[in-house]
Amino acid sequence: MNRSMEMSAAADPMAPKKRQxxxxxxxxxxxxxxxxxxxxxxxxxxxxxxxxxxxxxxxxxxxxxxxxxxxxLQNYGALFTGKEGIYLHWYKNSVMITFFQTVVSIFLSAMVGYALAVYRFRGRNLIFVCVLVVMMVPIEILILPLYQLIVSIRLIDTYAGVILPFAVPPVAVFFFRQFAVGLPKDLIDAGRIDGCSEFGIYFRIMMPIMKPAFGAMTILQAMFSWNSVVWPLIALRSDENMTLPIGLASLMTPYGNNYDMLMSGAVLSVIPIIIVFFCNQKAFISGLTVGAIKE
Incomplete structure (x- = not known):
């Protein structure tokens, strides 16, 4: 009996196999x-x-x-009642800055990376080299000129002052460029033959194919923006406009440490990043893998 069952299982290629x-x-x-x-x-x-x-x-x-x-649960209750609910202001600021900075940076970086990978124009390689050079420059070197810039255009202590200096991050440009190198060029030619404009080809044909790259970079960029401390600490001044990492760090002072709000606030601060990850987890691994294609 067992012999016949084994023979029938071997004859049926669709039969489930035991995982060893x-x-x-x-x-x-x-x-x-x-x-x-x-x-x-x-x-x-x-x-x-x-x-x-x-x-x-x-x-x-x-x-x-x-x-x-x-x-x-007393520590969690103190987050929303102490100091006129300042924690909610920090949370709202972080959510707003992270959302707009992620959307703007992903949208612009994808277009720049796509253009550097698909189109042939004079100076393309020079622009790509500049992107690589900027990637190697530490942010500490850029703080002073960036600060002078936002002060001169009167964006200090505003959301725009935090978002605009990093609206096109070089890491995201490099990532999208490497991903777009592997895109099928025949689809671009087919779209042109059908009379589609270059923007139409990008938004209707190529952008859906780049969905894994968008998913992966959304997680990485959201984490970078959410956890950013150095630049928001310099660009923001008032307590009401502080982001969550800066606000939680302000609870640790030489005169006393508010561990009650610090620990409970840190636990709640993880929730948005977890939500972003679970919404994009299917595209995360595939986006990182395909994005490693070299020209």
């Missing part, structure tokens, strides 16, 4: 599991500490001990 784990695969899975636990450990510490009073963390430090008798 090799020793090397099992070792790799255990190593990746260990790295995952190591990566999630700080967030677990932060999550547990967010339910404890700040005085407890000062006495015993950040630990993983669950103490139901002292854990409560």
């Amino acid at each position: 784990f090799r020793p090397a695969t099992l070792v790799a899975m255990l190593v990746l599991l260990a790295f995952s636990l190591f990566t999630l450990a700080p967030f677990y510490f932060m999550l547990v500490s967010s339910f404890k009073p700040g005085a407890e963390m000062i006495r015993n430090g950040i630990n993983v001990n669950l103490q139901p008798e002292i854990m409560s």
Whole structure:
């Protein structure tokens, strides 16, 4: 009986096959599991500490001990009631800046990268070299001229002053250019034959094909904008306009540390990035892989 079942299974190529784990695969899975636990450990510490009073963390430090008798939601309530709800202002500022900066940078960088990859024009290679050079320049070197620029055009302490200097990030231009190099050129020629304009070819034909690149770069750019500290700290002045990383950092002072708001606020600050990742996770890996095509 078993012999006949094995023969029938071998004869049927569509029959499901048993998945066999090799020793090397099992070792790799255990190593990746260990790295995952190591990566999630700080967030677990932060999550547990967010339910404890700040005085407890000062006495015993950040630990993983669950103490139901002292854990409560009081720290989260303090975020929305203390200091006239300043945390909500920080959260709103970060969401607005991250949204507009991500949309603007992705839209413009994709067009620049596509043009550098598809069109042949004089100075194209020089522009691409300039993009590579700017990628290697540390942001600390650009802070002073950028600050003078936004002061001269009166954009200090505004959303635009934070967003516009990084509206076309060179990393995103390089990424989209490398992705667009592998796009099928026959589709462009077919669109031109059908009478479609260059913008029509890009928006109707090529942009849907570049969806994996858009998904991957959306996650990376949103993380960069959400976690940015140096430039918003210089461009923004008033407490109401501060972003979330700056506001949380201001809770740590030489005169006292507000661990109650710091831990609970840090936990809630992870939510938008998690949402962005889950909305674009299908395109993330494929976008990074295809974007590595070289000319």
